[in-house]
Amino acid sequence: MGRGRVQLKRIENKISRQVTFSKRRSGLLKKANEISVLCDADVALIVFSTKGKLFEYSTNSSMESILERYERYSYAERELNPNDSDPKENWSVERPKLMSRIELLQRNIRHYMGQDLDPLNLRELQSLEQQIDTSLKRIRTRKNQLMHESISELQKKEKALQEQNNLIRKKLKENEKTQNGQAQPNSGQNSATFHHVPPSQSHQVPNLTIGGPFGGTREMNTDGSGQALPGFNYSLMPPWMLRHVSNGG
Secondary structure, three states: OOOOOOOOOOOOOHHHHHHHHHHHHHHHHHHHHHHHHHHOOOOEEEEEOOOOOEEEEEOOOOHHHHHHHHHHHHHHHHHHOHHHOOHHHHHHHHHHHHHHHHHHHHHHHHHHOOOOOOOOOHHHHHHHHHHHHHHHHHHHHHHHHHHHHHHHHHHHHHHHHHHHHHHHHHHHHHHHHHHHHHHHHHHHHHOOOOOOOOHHHHOOOOOEEEOOOOOOOEEEOOOOOOOOOOOOOHHHOOHHHHHHHHOOO
């Protein structure tokens, strides 16, 4: 006796409904995989349970690319036939699409942060890991680029500071040379030259040569005591000079 056809209506029993959902969901995902492999088709399948849990399947092109293709196709169809649809109806259709898109993006963000990974199978986890690795490579490349640019900028600043430092040192040396050159002539002009006179010569009385209208030139020798030396002719000197010599000058 063959199995009868199941009547399509909502299963009232909660447990039976959950069991049926699990069996049919697995079969639906399997059929989606078979048609994508056998027919080389891009398939995207999204299923929400009564509790709001998401189940999905997509081919290697990923769910995002398939949804973008669907949106582009729908937009092109609306552009070709603008009179066939009511604007209010379009808004009512677009709103669920946008909400689904937002929810999908939020779910992807959670996956990238390592959250809500239980519904993902092995292939989806591998795809997610590959996407994260690609993003990390781009981030590291950009980070290394910024580090190299920062190092190059610091090296330029260091070189400019070194040149400025060398210029300041050169100016200081030139100022020191100028100050030293001005100080040497002034010190030569201010220095006085002293000649040492021996004590024996400082107390010697030199020979006095007296001449004039009193009888030619005579030499007067004296030892500094005011006494006339022998052999000196006083008659040749005027009287005021004789008194001056005899009194010791």
